[in-house]
Structure formats: structure tokens, C-alpha cells
Amino acid sequence: MENFETYQTPLSSRYASKEMARLFSPAMRFHTWRKLWLNLAVAEKELGLPISDEAIEQMKANLDLTAEQFEIAAQEEKKRRHDVMAHVHTFGQVAPAAAGIIHLGATSCYVTDNADLIFLRTGLTYLIRSLGILISRLSSFAAQYRDLPTLGFTHFQPAQLTTVGKRATLWIQELLWDLRNLLRAREDIGFRGVKGTTGTQASFLALFDGDHDKVEQLDELVTKLSGFEYSYPVTSQTYSRKIDIDVLTPLASLGATAHKIATDIRLLANLKEIEEPFESTQIGSSAMAYKRNPMRCERVCSLARHLMILPQNALMTASVQWFERTLDDSANRRITIPEAFLTADIVLSTLQNISEGLVVYPKVIARRIAQELPFMATENIIMALVKNGGDRQEAHEKIRVLSHEAAHQVKQLGLENDLIDRVKSDPYFDPIKDQLEQLLDPATFVGRAPQQVDKFIKDWVVPALARDELQEAINKGGKVELSV
Structure with missing residues (x-):
């Protein structure tokens, strides 16, 4: 009952994938902190510090927290x-031989910020994979209805x-730009590395008796052990919060694309030309039993709007970081960053579900x-x-008069176009x-649309999809089953 008596974000409890929800979970956060402490200890030992x-081994054996350790x-x-410091103490209890060297020379942001960078990069990887699947699904749809x-x-x-199919390529092209933007953002992410309290590495210089080369080697080694190609050359106590802007802005741009796609499908549903999937037992309205509301697309639009505003938090947070740091970024980022990734994850999975079940009514x-x-064909007839x-002038006048008469039938009398x-x-x-049948063949009015597809x-x-990870x-991605 406890889960029903306290607020839970629907992003994780209702919509998001298990993979993305786990990435931003306490278990993953504190596991990552322990891995970073292990990497620091391994590097410090390799460079000559007395670490047994x-x-x-005790640190390696206890990277995952038990329920009891969470309580402690x-x-x-x-x-x-x-x-x-609470987690330094807790880690030391299960790795007593390391208790005296855990977090040696580091500041809190060694684990918090480096972990965040790991989560940003991993989260982008998850989204890139999902986006690749969505593009593939919509491309199959475009090819099927190319003509x-x-x-x-x-x-x-x-x-x-x-x-x-040509209309679908307009959606896909924007998604390809989003894919490009997410790849750029991921590839640009560096590591905060081992920089010390205000970014001067003073504590590590003291540990290595003034040996600047060893301090630089420590930074490089920990960066490599943590899976990054490079660390930012200079930092304050934190990595620059502009990095959050660089990551959240492409997510917001993806939100804009998703909103446009879902809106197009909602409008087409109103025209009864294309509909999103609709289960046989699904209820569209509690009162109007006949309704088939575009619930999935409405969800995409709803969440995409939330996604689009989140970079505003990142912008404002980056702008007020006084000197080497201030802590008014912390609570904001704990909310903004996970929400951005969870929301983007849900938007993509919902769009994939839609794309896998689009119904076309030819x-x-x-x-x-x-x-x-008939109105469009008048020029061809002339x-x-x-x-x-x-x-030409006589023909134009003849067709003009008939067109107006037909328009009157449609607009004033509500009848069919009889031009x-x-x-x-x-x-x-x-x-x-x-020649009229040929002049009115719709296929002759679409230009190069099929060839363009x-x-x-x-x-x-x-x-774009040739990358191995995509x-x-x-190949592995099955159909998405939509949550309630």
C-alpha cells in the first residue's frame, strides 16, 4: 500500500522503459559512485600510493548495494x-581494508559529476538506439505507401x-536531424576527471609530493578506466553546467519533431485517412461509445511539450553558477536531467508503437x-x-464558369463536386x-513523390542507420507494447 500512498512520478511508474528508469535509479547512482571510487583507488595505487x-579486491566485491546498505x-x-560522505562511510563498512583510502584526495563532485556525465552519455545511447528503430519503422511505412x-x-x-509515403519522409528527415544531434551531443561529452575541490588539483598534488606529471597521469588514467576518451581540460568544482544545455537542447528539439508528427497523425485521424493503433477492447470515451480517440498521439504531444521546456532549467542553472560553484544547481538538476531522459524515452517508445500499427484508409x-x-485538373483540361x-482564353472562361457552378454545389448546397x-x-x-480519365488520374498529380521516397x-x-549500434x-528491437 505504501506505493499508493505517496506521490510517484508517472514518468517512471507508468510510462518509461525499465532500462531508462534503472539508469537514473538510486541503485545505479550509488553503484556508479562505488565504481568511480574503485577507479580512483586503482589509479592511485598504480601511480605509487600505498593502497593494498x-x-x-574488497571494493570490487561490493559495488552493488544491498537493502541493508541502503538503510545504513x-x-x-x-x-x-x-x-x-554517508556513502563513503557505508562503502567502508563492507570494504574495511579500503575504508581509509576511499575518496582519497577527491571532492564530492568527483563522484556526483562524473557519474552524471556517465548517465548523460549512457542515456543518449539508449535514446539513439530507440530513435534508430523509430526511423527504421517509419521508413518501412514510407516505402510501403511511396506511391x-x-x-x-x-x-x-x-x-x-x-x-x-512522401509525407512520412518529412517526418523521417527531421528525425534524422535529431539522430545527428544526439550523436553529436554524445560524442562531445567528456569526463570531469580528477580535478579536486575548486578544479586546481591541489589535493592530488599534495598526495604525490608536488609531482605534476603524476597528477596529470592520474587524471588521464581515471578517465580511461571510466570509459572516456578525454576529460575537460579545466573545471571548477563541477563540470560546466553548459554541458547540460548541450545535452538537453537536442532532446527538446526531438520533442518538437515528435509533437509535429503526432499532431499530423491526429489531424489525419480526424479526416479518417490514417489512424494510430486501436485495440479491439480499447474505450475511446466513457460516454461516446463510437469514439476512437488518438490517445497515443495525444500522449506524445503532452509529454513532448514538457520535454521542450526542460532546457530552460539548464539555461538558467548554468547562468547562475557563481565563480567555482554554488549548490543551487543540485536540486534542480536532480529533477530536470532524469525527467528529460525519461520523457524522451517515453516519447520515442510511444511513437514506435504508433508507427508499428498505423492504419491507412485508401x-x-x-x-x-x-x-x-476536379478543381486542380482545370489547368490540365485547358x-x-x-x-x-x-x-486558351475561351477555354479558361468555360472552365471558370463551370468551376464556380460546381463550387456552389459543394459549398452552398453541401453536395458532391460535379465539375x-x-x-x-x-x-x-x-x-x-x-482524355478525361487520364487527365484525372491522381498518380499524374504527385510529381516525383514516389521517386523522392x-x-x-x-x-x-x-x-544514417548503417552504424553497428543502430x-x-x-535487428533486436521487437514491437513496443504500450503501457496503460
């Missing part, structure tokens, strides 16, 4: 009012025809085309008459009546 093999750490934090004509919309008013699409195409020896019937009944158009997938999607994710 037994100390190293909580009691210690309550007493000491310092989370890092299915559909009415285009500008200003949400009928415009020239496009194809269902007959509804064809009916809407039939309502608008040109066909001219080719048959007709007068073509009027053309067929008018002897003036006898020379081209045998093919070329886009071949030249842009396939190379291919592995795509």
Missing part, C-alpha cells in the same frame, strides 16, 4: 547531512497532391482526392483543349472527353 590489493546510508545521511496519392495541405487547406483518401481533384486546337459531370455534359469539351531512403536513411538495435 586487499582494499582493491540513509541513516548516515540523516546524521551527517551529506549524501556523499499512394493523397491530398496535400498547406494552411490545412487542400493543396496539390503528394503521397502518403478509399477515404481517394474520396477526398475526388472531391478536390492545356489539353489548346493542344487540340482550342483557344467533371458538367464538363462531360458540355459539347465544348467534346475534343478531349476521351526511394532516393531519400537509399541516400539518407540507409547510410543495426543491432533495429
Whole structure:
């Protein structure tokens, strides 16, 4: 019952993947702290500090916390009012041979900030994999419907025809840019490394008796042991909070893409042309039993808006970091960073679920085309008459009059567009009546849309997804089952 009597964020309790939720869990955080303390001890021992093999082995054997250790750490934090020191003490209890050297020379941000950088990079890896799967799914959809004509919309008013597949490539192209941005952000992340209390490495210089070379080697070795290519050349007590901006901004941009895609599908659902998946037992409305609400796309839009505002926190936090640091970043970042990754994770998994079950209604699409195409075909009809020896101005006036009469039928009387019937009944158009079927073929109005789909997938999607990590994710990725 305890879980039902206290607030829980729906991001982790209701929507997010287990993988992403675990990444930002206390268990992963404190495991990572212990791994960082181990890496520091291993590097310090390698560079000559008196740290025993037994100390190293005990640390290695106790990287994961038991429930009892969580309790001890909580009691210690309550007493000491310092989370890092509480965990130093708790770690020392299960690794007594290392108790005297855990955290040697380090400041709290050695574990907190370096762990955060690990989480940022790992979280981006998870999102990159999910985004690759989504792009793959939507690309299959685009290829399937590459040549299915559909009415285009500008200003949400009928415009020239496009194809269902071509419209999907517009979504995919933005997702490819998001993939590029996430890859850039991940590849740019460095390590805070071993920099000391205000970033001067003074404590480590003292440990190594003024040997600057060993201090630099320590920084490089710990960075390597922690899986990073480089550490930031200078830091204050923390890594610069601009790094958080660099990471959260691409996530917000992904949110904007997701919102646009989901909104397009919501509008298409209203037109009854394309719908998101809808289970046989799903209820759209408690009152209106016939309804099929686009719940998944609405969820994407809802969460994407939240995702888009989170970089504002990172911007403001970075702007108020006085001198070497101030602690007013801490509580904010504990909320903002996990929420950004959990939200992005949910947005991607929901979009994948949508993409794997999109339902297209070709007959509804064809009916809407039939309502608008006669007006769009007027220029083709005029040109066909001219080719048959007709007068362009006369033909224009004839088709103009008939078009207005047909528009009156549609707009004033609520009837079907009968322009073509009027053309067929008018002897003036006898020379081209045998061409009308060809002149009204929707496939002749989509331009190079099918070829654009093919070329886009071949030249842009396939190379972008060729990375081994993306291919592995795509091959392993099963269908997403949507949570409640």
C-alpha cells in the first residue's frame, strides 16, 4: 500500500522503459559512485600510493548495494547531512581494508559529476538506439505507401497532391536531424576527471609530493578506466553546467519533431485517412461509445511539450553558477536531467508503437482526392483543349464558369463536386472527353513523390542507420507494447 500512498512520478511508474528508469535509479547512482571510487583507488595505487590489493579486491566485491546498505546510508545521511560522505562511510563498512583510502584526495563532485556525465552519455545511447528503430519503422511505412496519392495541405487547406509515403519522409528527415544531434551531443561529452575541490588539483598534488606529471597521469588514467576518451581540460568544482544545455537542447528539439508528427497523425485521424493503433477492447470515451480517440498521439504531444521546456532549467542553472560553484544547481538538476531522459524515452517508445500499427484508409483518401481533384485538373483540361486546337482564353472562361457552378454545389448546397459531370455534359469539351480519365488520374498529380521516397531512403536513411549500434538495435528491437 505504501506505493499508493505517496506521490510517484508517472514518468517512471507508468510510462518509461525499465532500462531508462534503472539508469537514473538510486541503485545505479550509488553503484556508479562505488565504481568511480574503485577507479580512483586503482589509479592511485598504480601511480605509487600505498593502497593494498586487499582494499582493491574488497571494493570490487561490493559495488552493488544491498537493502541493508541502503538503510545504513540513509541513516548516515540523516546524521551527517551529506549524501556523499554517508556513502563513503557505508562503502567502508563492507570494504574495511579500503575504508581509509576511499575518496582519497577527491571532492564530492568527483563522484556526483562524473557519474552524471556517465548517465548523460549512457542515456543518449539508449535514446539513439530507440530513435534508430523509430526511423527504421517509419521508413518501412514510407516505402510501403511511396506511391499512394493523397491530398496535400498547406494552411490545412487542400493543396496539390503528394503521397502518403512522401509525407512520412518529412517526418523521417527531421528525425534524422535529431539522430545527428544526439550523436553529436554524445560524442562531445567528456569526463570531469580528477580535478579536486575548486578544479586546481591541489589535493592530488599534495598526495604525490608536488609531482605534476603524476597528477596529470592520474587524471588521464581515471578517465580511461571510466570509459572516456578525454576529460575537460579545466573545471571548477563541477563540470560546466553548459554541458547540460548541450545535452538537453537536442532532446527538446526531438520533442518538437515528435509533437509535429503526432499532431499530423491526429489531424489525419480526424479526416479518417490514417489512424494510430486501436485495440479491439480499447474505450475511446466513457460516454461516446463510437469514439476512437488518438490517445497515443495525444500522449506524445503532452509529454513532448514538457520535454521542450526542460532546457530552460539548464539555461538558467548554468547562468547562475557563481565563480567555482554554488549548490543551487543540485536540486534542480536532480529533477530536470532524469525527467528529460525519461520523457524522451517515453516519447520515442510511444511513437514506435504508433508507427508499428498505423492504419491507412485508401478509399477515404481517394474520396477526398475526388472531391478536390476536379478543381486542380482545370489547368490540365485547358492545356489539353489548346493542344487540340482550342483557344486558351475561351477555354479558361468555360472552365471558370463551370468551376464556380460546381463550387456552389459543394459549398452552398453541401453536395458532391460535379465539375467533371458538367464538363462531360458540355459539347465544348467534346475534343478531349476521351482524355478525361487520364487527365484525372491522381498518380499524374504527385510529381516525383514516389521517386523522392526511394532516393531519400537509399541516400539518407540507409547510410544514417548503417552504424553497428543502430543495426543491432533495429535487428533486436521487437514491437513496443504500450503501457496503460
